[in-house]
């Protein structure tokens with residue numbers, strides 16, 4: 001019986017193309033999806049675009065395009081990026097779709113009927129750029145929005161509907177206490193807990209002034225504003241499979257939307273009668289070579305161009321090994337190349353190369369041998385670390401443990417000096433090569449969710465393409481457990497070419 005696994009990225013704003021920070025979140029979700037597929041889980045993986053917003057209407061007007069034409073173009077652009085870096089999503093959400101609108105209206109009606117949504121008046125300073133009301137303490141001394149200092153904030157008073165978040169404070173606190181790892185990493189969770197403990201205020205869920213969006217089913221003069229529209233994409237996309245795939249195991253989000261995902265969202269779900277998601281994995285922000293990412297600085301990195309210039313594997317290796325999930329990080333092109341050369345070209349690529357060359361010198365085949373006890377122990381430790389790391393969404397931990405195992409194999413070869421055994425002791429050489437090949441096979445299986453095509457190539461080159469078939473059929477466990485010999489036909493090109501700076 002296979003388990004359902006549902007992972008989501010945020011739905012991204014379609015007022016621009018995805019940048020490296022978006023790609024980072026999508027790559028994390030992608031690796032989790034691939035890992036669960038090869039373990040045999042049935043995976044849904046959703047991403048998409050958050051389309052209903054006044055800003056989008058303004059942007060389309062600026063470009064002289066009908067809104068839907070603009071949105072259609074941007075949806076194509078977003079898919080081009082995710083397809084371009086091989087993100088294995090199963091669902092691409094567009095919040096302008098009729099099925100999404102119908103679902104959002106149904107949950108709004110539920111919460112209206114049970115008294116969690118009520119009519120009130122919103123009065124305050126409003127920033128058009130943020131599409132949000134601002135408290136006096138949010139503004140600069142000059143009374144401007146810090147993010148939109150060239151615009152005036154407006155005084156706005158309008159009828160709004162509110163969600164009764166205050167009613168859910170205790171239920172949320174009880175949920176957090178029962179789920180102490182709800183938010184990854186822990187320091188972000190601590191911020192959420194502190195915020196909730198200060199007491200929660202109801203929040204506005206509709207707008208009278210915006211016209212582009214999903215009308216409230218109980219008051220057609222208003223459209224729903226941001227939260228119901230955006231957050232419920234995670235369920236609307238499942239359609240009639242919601243019973244199987246909801247709740248999601250993981251929402252991957254950037255840190256600016258953590259409160260909405262860790263506080264608003266669970267309360268809205270409780271109100272509408274849905275189970276709560278398993279975990280919110282939060283990513284930090286990037287600078288590029290120490291500078292803020294901005295169009296005017298010209299340092300915006302297009303993930304597809306970057307992957308085309310180097311490789312997807314370089315990008316994935318760098319993003320996932322440099323920055324522990326949840327922390328801010330600095331993106332450096334030079335460091336990304338060095339990390340690739342170090343881990344993939346030198347450590348892993350070199351190990352494979354040594355294995356291929358020495359095996360060919362010894363007839364090209366390796367029969368099954370006993371796996372040395374110290375290596376077997378190191379392999380067991382690696383498998384345990386790897387599983388625990390994935391369970392904690394610590395992809396960096398999983399990668400680094402695997403690379404360290406590869407380094408230990410390179411040291412083993414340096415110590416054993418198998419090249420001195422060629423023609424002298426073929427039986428001993430074959431045993432040594434078995435140790436190396438079996439270790440490489442293990443690592444390729446573990447690294448497959450990160451670097452799928454190259455790891456499949458590695459397994460083919462040491463003569464065990466059956467492992468690829470096993471993983472594709474969800475039998476990662478069987479692949480890891482089986483005993484097999486190896487065969488090598490040719491040395492071939494390096495698996496990963498070193499890149500000179």
Ligand SMILES: [Zn+2]
Nearest residue numbers: 127130145148
């Ligand atoms: Zn603003």
